[in-house]
Amino acid sequence: MMMNNKNAVQDILLREDASGAVYLTLNRPDKFNTLSEAMLSALQHELEDIAADPAVRCVVIGANGRGFCAGHDLKEMRANPDQAYYQALFRNCSRLMQSIVTLPVPVIAKVQGMATAAGCQLVASCDLAIAAKSASFAVSGINAGLFCSTPAVALSRCVSAKRAFNMLISGEFIDAETALDWGLVSDVCEDTGLDAALAEKVAQILSKSPAAVRYGKSMFHSQRQMSLADAYDFAGHVMAENMLEPDAGEGIDAFLGKRQPVWQQPGH
Structure with a gap:
């Protein structure tokens, strides 16, 4: 399959287009792909570009490195101790998650390693999620004194109320098989089969009207x-x-x- 390489505005987010599918890759592996201000902006820019393109038929959000996404950039947040700053940050993040839901085409999360807090929110916001068997999920802000309120919105729309609240109030991780059973992800596969499972799902979507x-x-x-x-x-x-x-x-x-x-x- 011929692929055209197309970098986003910043190297923290990579983009590839291939036969109607767009692959967005979070590229801060040394920071576990945290959703910094720049990452949120880059993702928002790409989603708006995709939404306006009738040729796009499917989007995949993946990540480089050992983890999918560790949520917000806590160092960046602590460096800006201001309520207006925090409200703007969470507003931008919420806008991004809603842009995924309202995008005209399916969005698939390709998950390896851990997806925590807003990273778990990102998975929950996608239409489909394919996870490696070794992947794990948590909304663990409670462990740092911060209830994951905005991730709770997406999580509670995938997982039953009691299971979602238990994750939110305990901060405990669940494994990929549990995430599948609870409805947070749609498929689980062997770690070595993640690319193949994703390719099969993309091909299935592209085969439809x-x-x-x-x-x-x-x-x-x-x-x-x-x-x-x-x-x-x-x-x-x-x-x-x-x-x-x-x-x-x-x-x-x-x-x-x-x-x-x-x-x-x-x-x-």
Whole structure:
């Protein structure tokens, strides 16, 4: 597969584009890829660029080094002991997490090593998460006197209330298999098989109708905030719109004709 290398504005975040998939790699391995101000800004910039590009069909967020992400940069935070600074920092982080959810295409977290605090929040915010068996997860701010309030928002939308609160109040780590059982990640694989498992999932997404995937992601997250009746009304409206797309007609005709569908490519 031909890949075009494209560095982000700063080397702390790397970007590769390949056949409709974008790979963003946190690149502060010596700092366990903490979400510094610069990292948050670089990620936000890339997500906004991706959101405006109809050719992108899937995004992967991974990381270099032994750990996925250790959360916020605590040294940077301690160097700025000001409430306005902290509110701006957490506002920017929250904006980033919401940008992942509202991105028109699926976002997959590729997790190796530990994902803690805002790093765990990052995993929870992604649509899918594939974790190496040795990966571990925690919202451990409580151990440093800080309840992980903003990570709790994303975590509690993946994990049951009691399990999420137990993680938040204890600061204890859970392993990858537990994260899978609790719903924090979608797949777990052997450490040596992480790249292959990710490639298989990306290929699966890219094999689907680009239009249907975009309809589906937007609908799925929107309906979760609605009452049951409103969700069904909304889903029916979206599905009717989706049915009018050329890909839906092509997909149904292909199914009836026992052949492979040929999807309309974005921008054509």
